Amino acid sequence: MRVENQCDADGDEQRAEKEDEAHSEEEADGALAFVRGFFGGEDGGSGFAIVQQGAQTFPDIFSTGSNCGTGQTCSGIKPPLIATWNLGIQREIASNLIVEANYVGNHGTRILRVVDGAPPQPALVSQLETFCANPANAFGCSESTLQFSNLFLGQEFGVLPFDAVNNNAFIDAFFDESSGHSWYNGLQIQVTERNFHGLQIQGSYTYAHALDDSSDPLSDTLGNGNFPIDSFDLRREKGNSGFDTRHRGVINFVYQPNIGRGKARFNEGFVGRALAGWELSGIAAFQTGLPYDIFGTADTLHTNLADRATVVNASVLKTVPSMGAFVPSSAVFTGENPLAFNPDNAAIMPIPFDVPSNVGRNHWYGPGINNWNFNLAKTTAITERLNFQLRFEFYNMFNRTQFNKPDNTIGDPNFGYSTSQVGQNDGTTGARQVQIGAKFNF
Secondary structure, three states: OOHHHHHHHHHHHHHHHHHHHHHHHHHHHHHHHHHHHHEOOOEEEEOOOEEEEEEEEOOOOOOOOOOOOOOOOOOOEEEEEEEEEEEEEEEEEEEEEEEEEEEEEEEEEEEEEEOOOOOOOHHHHHHHHHHHOOOOOOOOOHHOOOOOOHHHHHHHHHOOOOOOOOOOOOOOOEEEEEEEEEEEEEEEEEEEEEOOOEEEEEEEEEEEEEEEOOOOOOOOOOOOOOOOOOOOOOOHOOOEEOOOOOOOEEEEEEEEEOOOOOOOOOOOOOHHHHHHEEEEEEEEEOOOOOOEEEEEEOOOOOOOOEOOOOOOOOHHHHOOOOOOOOOOOEEEEOOOOOOHHHOOOOOOOOOOOOOOOOOOOOOOOOOOEEEEEEEEEEEEEOOOEEEEEEEEEEOOOOOOOEEOOOOOEEEOOOOEEEEEEEOOOOOOOOOOEEEEEEEEEE
């Protein structure tokens, strides 16, 4: 009896395991059908090429066409391509003095970018504009109604007769494609003095211009966005790269004075020991600011995004706003005067619907960098194989505030004002820092 019960129990377990396996297979089939249905394939009709990973199938976003199945089309994403070129000359002008000049350029294509995967359709927007232009329309809409979420859900909100999109299941859908381009041209000059009475010094200067027509889809720079303003007009996105640094100069040096024990002067007795082993080094960096966009507050192009602000009075761009150059303990004016732009406020001036901004992408530049770091060190020999070093390190020696880009949205209370500073690379404050260190070398 016990054996029979045990057999029944084993049979029940086996049946349960088979049911679980069948259920798991159904779930896997359902998941695979979803992937194929979303990306195309056996269950979803024409779609992307696929790759096999064990028992699972995934879309091949970098397909070259060799593995496209019957009835399938390959992904539009391709590996990026970049062509580079350079020309340089180096001359020794005098003993230990070297001058070098280089021209460096490159051009990139197939750069990954993001566009709106389900944007408002121009034809539907045009129909809605015609409908809302009639003041007596049944929904009481106007052109100002055709903005942002109303383009996707206007019918559901009861403010429009129909939506301006083909499908509102996805809003702000990220769609990646390899259609971006980049350009870079730079002049690099470097002067090096290898030894001048104990001084080694090098100076470098770069004059360059970086352009592209797409922002980083993964991590956009401060003051910039991921999406193009109009995913149907990508030509308007060509402009300064988010990292474009037009001018940059760097000076670095190491100075070991010819005094103290073992040197030419003051090399005897207590004085010689006290003056021996001193070294002063430093690095100074100067550069112009990084570019950014200034955005309005109205969806003037009916794309679900505010367009770049339109300049209406360029003569006041750099004049100080009524708030003043400084807001105590809060902000510093480092940008442009808001009176230079259309405020996207119909009570002040007409909102420029259907008129693209007269300013290109990343036209404006933020504050630059002027930073000096110094190091003063004294090395004292204790024995032949042991010495002691005391170091004094100064970061941002002259305590210059390196401001971040200013607020870049028209209508914000702090528009044109910087409210934060650029910190050190280790994440600490950008204010002057002094460090004292000591170590034994053996």
